[in-house]
Amino acid sequence: MIFIGEKINGTRKKIKEAVIERNELYIMDIAKSQAESGADYLDINAGTDPDRETEDLIWLIETVQSVVDTPICIDSSTPSAIKAALEIVREIPMINSINADMERLDDFLPFIKEKNCEVIALALDESKSGMPKTIDERMQALEVIFKETHKKEIDDDKVFIDPLIMAVGTDQSAGNIAFDCIREIRSAYPDAHIAGGLSNISFGLPNRSLINRTFLTLARAFGMDSAVVNPSDVELIESLYATDLLLGKDRFCRKYTNAAKDSFSKKK
Amino acid sequence: MIFIGEKINGTRKKIKEAVIERNELYIMDIAKSQAESGADYLDINAGTDPDRETEDLIWLIETVQSVVDTPICIDSSTPSAIKAALEIVREIPMINSINADMERLDDFLPFIKEKNCEVIALALDESKSGMPKTIDERMQALEVIFKETHKKEIDDDKVFIDPLIMAVGTDQSAGNIAFDCIREIRSAYPDAHIAGGLSNISFGLPNRSLINRTFLTLARAFGMDSAVVNPSDVELIESLYATDLLLGKDRFCRKYTNAAKDSFSKKK
Numbered sequence: 001m002i003f004i005g006e007k008i009n010g011t012r013k014k015i016k017e018a019v020i021e022r023n024e025l026y027i028m029d030i031a032k033s034q035a036e037s038g039a040d041y042l043d044i045n046a047g048t049d050p051d052r053e054t055e056d057l058i059w060l061i062e063t064v065q066s067v068v069d070t071p072i073c074i075d076s077s078t079p080s081a082i083k084a085a086l087e088i089v090r091e092i093p094m095i096n097s098i099n100a101d102m103e104r105l106d107d108f109l110p111f112i113k114e115k116n117c118e119v120i121a122l123a124l125d126e127s128k129s130g131m132p133k134t135i136d137e138r139m140q141a142l143e144v145i146f147k148e149t150h151k152k153e154i155d156d157d158k159v160f161i162d163p164l165i166m167a168v169g170t171d172q173s174a175g176n177i178a179f180d181c182i183r184e185i186r187s188a189y190p191d192a193h194i195a196g197g198l199s200n201i202s203f204g205l206p207n208r209s210l211i212n213r214t215f216l217t218l219a220r221a222f223g224m225d226s227a228v229v230n231p232s233d234v235e236l237i238e239s240l241y242a243t244d245l246l247l248g249k250d251r252f253c254r255k256y257t258n259a260a261k262d263s264f265s266k267k268k
Numbered sequence: 269m270i271f272i273g274e275k276i277n278g279t280r281k282k283i284k285e286a287v288i289e290r291n292e293l294y295i296m297d298i299a300k301s302q303a304e305s306g307a308d309y310l311d312i313n314a315g316t317d318p319d320r321e322t323e324d325l326i327w328l329i330e331t332v333q334s335v336v337d338t339p340i341c342i343d344s345s346t347p348s349a350i351k352a353a354l355e356i357v358r359e360i361p362m363i364n365s366i367n368a369d370m371e372r373l374d375d376f377l378p379f380i381k382e383k384n385c386e387v388i389a390l391a392l393d394e395s396k397s398g399m400p401k402t403i404d405e406r407m408q409a410l411e412v413i414f415k416e417t418h419k420k421e422i423d424d425d426k427v428f429i430d431p432l433i434m435a436v437g438t439d440q441s442a443g444n445i446a447f448d449c450i451r452e453i454r455s456a457y458p459d460a461h462i463a464g465g466l467s468n469i470s471f472g473l474p475n476r477s478l479i480n481r482t483f484l485t486l487a488r489a490f491g492m493d494s495a496v497v498n499p500s501d502v503e504l505i506e507s508l509y510a511t512d513l514l515l516g517k518d519r520f521c522r523k524y525t526n527a528a529k530d531s532f533s534k535k536k
Contacts, residue, residue, distance in 0.1 A: 210507070
């Protein structure tokens with residue numbers, strides 16, 4: 001399972017404050033804690049107004065890179081901000097995100113190919129409609145995206161497909177739509193990764209982390225292999241170890257038993 | 269989900285002692301606690317020598333029935349003990365268990381039909397071999413069993429199939445075998461229930477309850493609808509509520525949100 005740490009995101013109030021105030025220590029602490037918990041990437045989103053986003057994003061990345069080596073997932077919809085960030089990242093980053101909007105594909109794919117980045121591909125067409133309702137809409141958006149990545153000779157295993165998980169609190173079929181969609185994506189694009197933000201699924205309901213980790217167990221069984229999560233959530237991590245154990249993905253139960261010795265407090 | 273409470277079982281040391289000493293209060297407490305936690309059946313197994321099993325089983329059932337109304341799951345391999353128990357149970361009981369052994373089927377099916385009991389059917393042939401290794405062996409045993417239950421006109425929905433879950437600690441494919449087997453049973457016998465003891469899966473490994481509840485989440489997704497469990501295990505219950513919510517089995521999320529209000533301490 002590839003974990004993308006979700007916490008350094010300026011759409012969260014405390015992070016935004018830290019960005020505005022240039023509170024380095026606050027950001028460093030979160031970065032260190034997520035890296036120690038085993039995040040494979042740290043998502044970094046400045047979340048500030050376009051006129052200062054580039055500057056804030058650069059400051060955030062430099063602050064994070066001053067304490068950890070974890071690769072960065074550059075989270076922005078502004079090509080110029082991403083291009084500036086690409087100049088200063090030390091490891092090959094992930095880009096968050098593209099979708100079936102042709103204008104964005106034309107902007108993003110050249111530098112994704114050139115820098116050999118991984119990229120999160122949302123299963124929607126931003127230029128056409130909002131959140132897709134059906135699995136078909138999602139698959140059509142992915143078809144557009146992969147037609148373009150193939151043209152640019154970007155390998156499928158560089159692409160992390162986000163199936164766009166909806167809230168089960170507002171639509172009780174949201175879980176099944178996600179699971180069916182993950183199965184369909186796994187079959188259509190066997191070499192691509194399937195990632196997704198976990199937190200949408202539980203929006204508006206009590207005990208959200210319980211729903212999120214149960215969702216991850218089921219999504220993992222259907223083919224999800226990456227997630228945007230809080231890697232310090234021990235209950236999520238232990239539940240994932242048990243899931244991989246049960247799905248035959250843990251030779252001689254070694255990962256599980258080793259992690260249990262450490263009380264599942266770190267991803268190995 | 270239909271829960272069969274597992275705790276009143278004489279193969280457990282403390283229960284055996286309570287049986288020998290006729291410690292009524294100890295048994296009553298366990299029965300009440302499981303009933304309050306929402307057990308649909310209470311499994312009762314005397315676990316004593318054949319020469320005293322009937323007497324012990326009767327004492328256990330009468331002790332349990334003096335404090336709760338929950339139907340009993342009579343757990344014995346001795347037809348005479350089961351027949352004696354059938355005379356004193358107040359609710360229609362479940363019988364634990366039959367398998368593809370013809371002698372046992374001939375003994376058990378007539379009274380199962382006559383008393384309209386539910387019955388646990390192990391996917392093995394006790395007369396032929398030990399624990400089945402493959403899914404095919406299990407399906408063959410079930411074929412024998414259903415041929416006989418159909419002859420006796422016992423409805424499939426009276427049968428709780430136990431797919432015989434093995435320990436993932438000794439065979440890392442045990443989880444996948446169980447899931448594939450559950451899927452195959454669900455497709456071959458759509459009206460039958462699929463039950464199973466959870467505890468085998470985690471045998472020999474640390475944090476067993478974590479593995480058990482993760483297994484139940486996955487098994488539920490593939491079609492298991494009943495389990496022999498400790499219904500007072502709050503983490504198991506909350507994880508099952510979240511599973512049903514995500515699998516679209518909880519209209520308007522009502523069961524989940526109500527249970528969350530009660531901190532998932534009771535099955536509703």
